[in-house]
Amino acid sequence: MLRAAKVLGIELIVLDQSGHWLELHENACLRDRFVSLEMTNDDCLAYQIVQALGNQDLQLAGLTSNLDWHMYIVAQAAKNVLGRVFDSRYNHVMDVNSSNVEEYCAGPEVDVNFVLSDGKVLFAEVADDFPKAGDRDRGAESTAFQESAVVFPSPLPTQEIEILKTSLHQTLLDMGFRTGVYHVEARVNNSRKRCVPRDGITDLEDVIGDVASAQPSAFLVEVNPRSVGEMAKVTILRAYGIDYHALHLLLAVGDTERAAALSQPFVGAP
Numbered sequence: 609m610l611r612a613a614k615v616l617g618i619e620l621i622v623l624d625q626s627g628h629w630l631e632l633h634e635n636a637c638l639r640d641r642f643v644s645l646e647m648t649n650d651d652c653l654a655y656q657i658v659q660a661l662g663n664q665d666l667q668l669a670g671l672t673s674n675l676d677w678h679m680y681i682v683a684q685a686a687k688n689v690l691g692r693v694f695d696s697r698y699n700h701v702m703d704v705n706s707s708n709v710e711e712y713c714a715g716p717e718v719d720v721n722f723v724l725s726d727g728k729v730l731f732a733e734v735a736d737d738f739p740k741a742g743d744r745d746r747g748a749e750s751t752a753f754q755e756s757a758v759v760f761p762s763p764l765p766t767q768e769i770e771i772l773k774t775s776l777h778q779t780l781l782d783m784g785f786r787t788g789v790y791h792v793e794a795r796v797n798n799s800r801k802r803c804v805p806r807d808g809i810t811d812l813e814d815v816i817g818d819v820a821s822a823q824p825s826a827f828l829v830e831v832n833p834r835s836v837g838e839m840a841k842v843t844i845l846r847a848y849g850i851d852y853h854a855l856h857l858l859l860a861v862g863d864t865e866r867a868a869a870l871s872q873p874f875v876g877a878p
Contacts (some may be wrong), residue, residue, distance in 0.1 A: 610638045611675065612854035618861060621668075623660060650677075654684035659787075661689050670860035672836065679717070713827040715796040716803060716812060718762055721742050721836055721844070723855050723871050725864045729785045730871035731850055732773050734762040737793070738810060739803050760843050761878040763812055768796050768824045775826035783831065789856045791836050793829040798822045848873040 619640040624628050626644040629635055636642075640858065643660050661668065671686045673679060717737040723730040733783040738757040762769060772811040776792050835841060835852040845851050850873055858867040 609851040609857065612851060613857055614638075616854060616857060616863075616866070618857050621664070621666065623657060635839075642738065650681060653678075654681045654688075657682070657685035658688045669862060672860040674833065674855070674856075676834065679833065711793040713797050715827060716764065716801055717760060717793070717795045717829070718764070718772060718835070719840070720772050720792045721793060721840075721852070722777060722780060722792065723788075723850075723852070723859075723867070724777075724780065724785065724788045724790065725829045725859065725867060727776055727781055729773070730855075730868055731848075731873065732777070733760070733844065733850075734764070734769050734772055735760045736762045736764070737813065738826050758840055758843075760840075760847050763801075764796065765800055765824075768799060769803075771824055772796065772826050776828065779826075779828055783819050785831075787832060788833060789835045789852050791832040791834055793832075795827040796831060797825045797827045799824055801837065848877045 610620065612618075620638075621643060622628075622639045623643045623645045624630065628642070630639055631642045631644065633656045641664070643664060645653075645656055645660050657671075668689060671682055671689055717739075719735045719737060720732065721735075722732045726743055736759040738759070759829045764772075772794060776794060778794070780790055800815055801829045802815055804813045806813075835856050836844065841852050850871065855867050855870060858864075858870070
C-alpha cells in the first residue's frame with residue numbers, strides 16, 4: 609500500500625503509536641507525514657484521531673484503515689473530520705458486539721472480492737476456500753473454521769460463479785455499500801461440486817448420483833468492507849494484474865477514473 613500511494617501520487621499521512629517504524633527518519637520516504645497518536649484506548653480513539661488531525665494543516669481527501677477492528681472507529685472520526693462517513697469504505701459500518709446462531713451450509717466455501725464504484729462492479733473474482741477443520745468428521749482434533757488454503761480462480765461451474773457474483777453484489781448494495789473494495793465470504797448451496805479428499809489431495813469433484821432439484825444459490829457467510837489478506841492480494845496481483853491496495857487508496861480519495869482504469873485485468877486472465 610505504501611508503494612502504491614507513492615506511485616499514484618497520493619500523499620499519505622500515517623497516524624499510529626509513537627515509536628512505530630514509519631515514524632523513523634530512515635522510513636520517511638514511505639509516507640508524507642507521521643502523526644503520533646495514543647492507540648491503547650479504543651473507547652476514545654475516534655476523538656483522538658479528530659484532535660490529532662485538527663492540529664495539522666491538512667486538506668484531507670479521505671480517511672481509511674486496513675484493520676478490521678479500526679473500521680468503526682475510523683468511520684466515527686471521518687464524520688467529524690470530513691463531515692461525512694467517507695463513501696469508499698465505511699458507509700453503513702456498524703459496531704456489533706452480539707452473537708447469533710445461523711444455519712450450517714455444507715456447500716463449497718468461496719471468497720468473492722468486489723471493486724465497486726457508485727454501485728457498479730469494476731472488478732470481481734471468485735476463489736475457492738479449502739474445507740476447514742470444522743467441516744471434517746467429528747473425530748477431527750479441531751472443530752474451528754480457521755482459514756486453511758485458497759485456490760485462484762475457482763473451478764466451480766460458470767453458472768454458480770455468476771450466481772455468486774450477482775447475488776452477493778446485490779447483498780452489498782442492500783447493505784448500503786456502493787464504493788470500495790469488499791471481501792465477501794460465502795458458500796454455494798446445492799452446488800454441483802463438492803470437496804473430496806482423495807489420496808491425500810482435496811479437490812472439487814462433480815456430485816455423483818442424485819443431484820438436488822433445487823437450483824444453486826449463494827449462502828452468505830460474512831461481508832468485510834476491506835481488501836483481502838496479504839497472501840491473497842499478492843496472488844491476485846500476479847494472476848489478474850489487479851492491485852487491491854492501489855484501488856482501495858484511489859477510491860478512498862475519490863479518484864474513480866483511475867480506479868476504473870486500473871480495474872481492468874490482464875488480457876487472458878483466468
